[in-house]
Amino acid sequence: MISDIAGVHLRSLDNISECGFSLGVGFDGANIAFLKSTYSREWQERYVAQRYLDLDPTIKFGVAGTGSITWEELRVRYPESERFFDDAARHGLTQGNTLSIHVDGQVSIVSSSGPKWTDTERRLAKAALYTLYSLHHEQTRHYSISRQAQDVLRLMCAGFKDQEIAERLGVKLETVRQRRRGAMQAVEATSTAQLISLVIKFGLI
Numbered sequence: 713m714i715s716d717i718a719g720v721h722l723r724s725l726d727n728i729s730e731c732g733f734s735l736g737v738g739f740d741g742a743n744i745a746f747l748k749s750t751y752s753r754e755w756q757e758r759y760v761a762q763r764y765l766d767l768d769p770t771i772k773f774g775v776a777g778t779g780s781i782t783w784e785e786l787r788v789r790y791p792e793s794e795r796f797f798d799d800a801a802r803h804g805l806t807q808g809n810t811l812s813i814h815v816d817g818q819v820s821i822v823s824s825s826g827p828k829w830t831d832t833e834r835r836l837a838k839a840a841l842y843t844l845y846s847l848h849h850e851q852t853r854h855y856s857i858s859r860q861a862q863d864v865l866r867l868m869c870a871g872f873k874d875q876e877i878a879e880r881l882g883v884k885l886e887t888v889r890q891r892r893r894g895a896m897q898a899v900e901a902t903s904t905a906q907l908i909s910l911v912i913k914f915g916l917i
Contacts, residue, residue, distance in 0.1 A: 730826030
């Protein structure tokens with residue numbers, strides 16, 4: 713189940729990327745819980761050979777704060793990274809986006825090549841990052857939610873929309889939304905993305 717959920721979100725990142733993406737989940741200053749890159753092998757090898765880890769503006773941005781930013785904006789914010797961006801462009805990485813979240817003192821960052829994200833793409837990236845963080849973060853709290861809410865959440869994690877969930881479960885659309893609201897209250901979530909993140913993190917589905 714967990715690997716299936718991770719696969720769904722990794723595919724969503726791939727779908728909003730032009731020439732690949734990279735992500736680091738759960739960095740605490742010394743260790744990192746999960747790393748993945750779908751950039752070309754040539755660029756990955758070049759990145760390591762040139763020791764770009766210390767120069768990479770996407771990492772600087774992610775460690776410094778939260779939110780999203782385009783690579784064009786990063787060029788302006790970190791002018792010392794011009795060589796990095798020029799080299800990346802020679803490997804087909806001419807434009808992209810970076811998103812950072814901080815949870816429980818840990819940093820998670822995803823960078824995706826391609827045009828500026830739409831609002832929908834940004835939400836997809838954020839949901840993926842929160843979920844992947846939760847899958848690789850140690851469980852520290854315990855909650856309980858109803859079986860009916862669990863059924864709704866399993867389908868949400870599989871990518872189904874509210875109306876589709878209602879049809880599959882044979883209930884009204886408002887019932888689906890009520891069960892989701894109940895689950896949000898149970899785990900003290902303030903958004904759907906955080907709800908999914910928490911229920912996966914605490915093994916509630």
